[in-house]
Amino acid sequence: MRTVKSITNRLSRPDSDDRQAPGLRDESQAVKPYRRFAWRALALLGFIILPAIAAVAAWGLWPAAAISQSGLVPGETTMSITIGGRNRTFLLHVPPSYTGLVPVPLVLDLHGFTSNSSQQAGLSGFREKSNEVGFIVAWPQGVRDSWNAFGCCGTADFLNIDDPAFLRAVVARISQLGRIDRTRVYITGLSNGGFMTHRMACVAADIFAAAAPVSAPLNTSASTCRPSRPITVVAFHGLNDGVVSYNGGSFQSAQNSLTTWASIDGCVGGRTVFELPGPARCETFETCNGMAEAGLCSLNSGHIAYTGQTDLNIADNVWDNVFSPHTLP
Numbered sequence: 001m002r003t004v005k006s007i008t009n010r011l012s013r014p015d016s017d018d019r020q021a022p023g024l025r026d027e028s029q030a031v032k033p034y035r036r037f038a039w040r041a042l043a044l045l046g047f048i049i050l051p052a053i054a055a056v057a058a059w060g061l062w063p064a065a066a067i068s069q070s071g072l073v074p075g076e077t078t079m080s081i082t083i084g085g086r087n088r089t090f091l092l093h094v095p096p097s098y099t100g101l102v103p104v105p106l107v108l109d110l111h112g113f114t115s116n117s118s119q120q121a122g123l124s125g126f127r128e129k130s131n132e133v134g135f136i137v138a139w140p141q142g143v144r145d146s147w148n149a150f151g152c153c154g155t156a157d158f159l160n161i162d163d164p165a166f167l168r169a170v171v172a173r174i175s176q177l178g179r180i181d182r183t184r185v186y187i188t189g190l191s192n193g194g195f196m197t198h199r200m201a202c203v204a205a206d207i208f209a210a211a212a213p214v215s216a217p218l219n220t221s222a223s224t225c226r227p228s229r230p231i232t233v234v235a236f237h238g239l240n241d242g243v244v245s246y247n248g249g250s251f252q253s254a255q256n257s258l259t260t261w262a263s264i265d266g267c268v269g270g271r272t273v274f275e276l277p278g279p280a281r282c283e284t285f286e287t288c289n290g291m292a293e294a295g296l297c298s299l300n301s302g303h304i305a306y307t308g309q310t311d312l313n314i315a316d317n318v319w320d321n322v323f324s325p326h327t328l329p
Helices: 030-048 052-058 119-123 128-135 156-157 163-177 193-202 255-264 314-323
Strands: 075-083 086-094 105-109 136-140 178-189 210-214 232-240 272-275 281-285 294-298
Touching: 075 163, 075 232, 086 119, 086 163, 086 294, 105 119, 105 163, 105 193, 105 314, 119 128, 119 136, 119 178, 128 136, 128 255, 128 314, 136 163, 136 178, 163 178, 163 193, 178 193, 193 232, 210 314, 232 255, 232 314, 255 281
Parallel strands: 105 136, 105 178, 178 210, 210 232, 232 294
Antiparallel strands: 075 086, 086 136, 272 281, 281 294
16 A cells, blocks of 8 residues: 555544444355354344434535536435346545546445445445545445445345446446546445445456445455455454454464455555554555555444544545555556
8 A cells, every 4th residue: 555655544534433433234155154143243234223323414415416417516415226136325525526527536445244335335435535626425325224245245145136236326426427547446344334345356456446345344255255356455444343353263363364366366566555553554565466555444444444543544545545555557
């Protein structure tokens, strides 16, 4: 990640623990033995959704519609598309600086299991970063608040929903409506959304220039993750995550996920390490095929890594150090 050379340590919201975040359960099954245990543990967290998060999301909404007869305009709105015979929705945010005169980057930001697009918009910080920098951001909505991400989770997994097709369609639809720089389309997500972020890095490297999963390791092996090109994947994971353990158990560990991506991307040499407070750190394999990078930021946080830690602002770090330096070849 040429990361951490420009890390900023400001956070855009007060500290909180995992119980202050929207319901987020996660994941498993592609690593078969993990499934039942993980779902039970994640279900306990899944119903702890404070009204405060919804309020934050609501206060952050722009009153204007984000689409007019002439295309996208600044504002925020919920849009729908039909994919696989099913009506799907996504929340779309167009920053005030957007004029439609020049192409701008696009970020997809995926919610966790039992959460939703509005809650993720109020939690992750990408709405604020969008307004600051000028990219467009979309928060797609999973079927019954779930994503089909290598065996996890819930309804999306059970019904084998074609979420990769849906997310490709979201990018295509936004590109039809506005001026999107197709070499600068990125994906991130939390928990189940983080697992889905990994899946899209594996199956849609032709669409996404880089990926930044949060609180989720790669939930499959290198033999099943075969991206069409080397792709930058930098993960963010709480050292004290009690839902998707940093050290593994129900899923592979965060460190094993990092080395798996390093193998997929053909990385060689050692890791560049940037120390953060206490045991926190960011480490990156920077010498990989196709100028890709594989990285991991280990944070002093629990499962909801956006909050409850002051190591770094995830949205700032992802944009500045993971997304901005990378484009499609």
